[in-house]
């Protein structure tokens with residue numbers, strides 16, 4: 001079993017437990033394990049062989065025993081028993097927008113339905129509206145939800161796609177005659193999910209590349225095998241395609257294969273106004289006087305009178321017009337970031353001590369690190385009481401002495417925004433901390449108005465400095481809270497609070513659209529790793545990519561500010 005399959009097992013356990021009515025902390029623990037497995041840098045089998053399962057965030061004794069049983073026997077007694085209590089097909093119902101575990105349990109127990117088609121049939125026949133707490137409106141909602149499912153595609157999260165593409169590229173670069181290989185398509189544009197993997201290779205002779213590509217380990221089917229393009233499907237169901245072009249034409253080919261389609265259409269229109277026809281092979285002069293070949297993308301854009309446009313902007317969201325007018329933003333880069341304002345230590349559910357984590361962050365160029373361990377009500381994550389905070393403060397002082405000036409530790413918290421909108425600690429205590437990051441983790445399915453008011457309540461608290469992963473979405477399985485985003489952004493602009501772009505590839509929250517709007521409203525943005533282990537610190541580039549997709553510059557992101565400016569800003573906020 002691989003990381004993805006194990007992750008799926010724990011999601012299934014969480015889903016079935018939730019329908020069974022198991023207490024929330026248990027189901028959250030399974031979800032956390034599932035997420036961690038999905039975001040894990042290395043192969044789970046390696047951790048298992050080395051006896052390091054419990055090094056993984058969210059994996060304690062109980063979960064590691066389950067992983068051990070699954071990897072040794074391919075089965076899990078606990079899950080087999082659970083499946084007898086709760087029909088596993090009910091887990092599919094959780095994908096239906098507007099249908100939660102309580103309603104699912106009700107429908108299943110009252111009407112004896114277990115599959116999605118049965119549910120759809122019953123809803124169409126008006127059999128749901130008679131159930132306690134349900135009416136015609138909720139029945140129609142469920143039906144609309146089922147219909148929306150049919151239109152959803154199986155897209156792959158960027159966090160999984162990215163390392164896969166790196167592996168494929170590494171393999172193709174070893175093929176004799178290959179000069180260059182680059183990601184293309186939506187992955188190069190760093191969309192949070194991708195439909196398939198696109199790769200571009202520069203080589204005179206495509207034969208050996210296609211041969212290597214179609215026989216990569218894990219290829220289940222070859223969907224196409226041509227001279228310039230081949231595509232395959234891996235056993236995981238992931239599809240990949242590779243284009244091969246000669247090095248002197250690599251620029252036009254890479255530009256074409258990177259897309260987006262809409263960006264390419266816009267560019268071709270511009271080319272035509274200049275008497276040029278742009279294709280993946282070259283720029284052809286429409287007066288018949290020959291073609292211009294481009295070895296690099298810079299040449300393609302330059303030949304059209306444009307500066308090179310970063311791939312993250314190529315969505316036809318105004319970037320071609322901005323480039324023409326010389327108004328492209330100077331996008332933020334990974335090296336601009338010197339502070340990480342959401343990191344967890346072993347004081348809550350992180351794996352390392354604050355000293356170890358601070359050293360790891362310093363090694364990666366951070367000069368400020370805020371420990372935002374979880375607050376008291378998040379028992380599943382070992383949330384801190386106020387008393388334990390006093391002890392944590394002492395450890396921070398010790399660690400700071402050891403670290404000297406290499407990196408500054410901030411005593412912070414990731415405080416729960418509770419279901420009623422209040423925060424998990426009293427205001428006097430919050431005011432005593434260096435930094436307060438407030439987040440939603442529970443009751444995300446509250447109605448729009450309620451969950452929006454709840455978040456705005458936290459935004460308006462003058463002690464809150466940053467709102468962590470504002471919508472609470474988990475990619476690809478859980479949509480975020482149904483927030484009234486314009487209202488949230490208006491409140492944030494008024495209060496001066498910063499909104500987070502959480503860099504973890506399972507979150508990437510805020511998304512690019514909301515973050516771009518936030519920038520227009522002058523709302524400060526904070527990009528943080530939310531690291532629970534050292535390897536998580538290396539995920540920061542995903543957050544930076546989302547910020548680039550949102551047209552952000554280093555001025556817009558508080559983590560890039562000089563340390564004095566950042567500390568002063570925190571102090572002023574109280």
Ligand code: DGT
Nearest residue numbers: 185186194195196198256257258259260261264265
């Ligand atoms: P995805 O895979 O759904 O996440 O999205 P993309 O953007 O990777 O799209 P994909 O895989 O269908 O195609 C890869 C690239 O090929 C795309 O970014 C641009 C180029 N391309 C595909 N179809 C067309 C087209 O009809 N016209 C133009 N100009 N380019 C296309």
Ligand code: CA
Nearest residue numbers: 185186196198
């Ligand atoms: Ca693609």
Ligand code: ZN
Nearest residue numbers: 344349374381
């Ligand atoms: Zn945590």
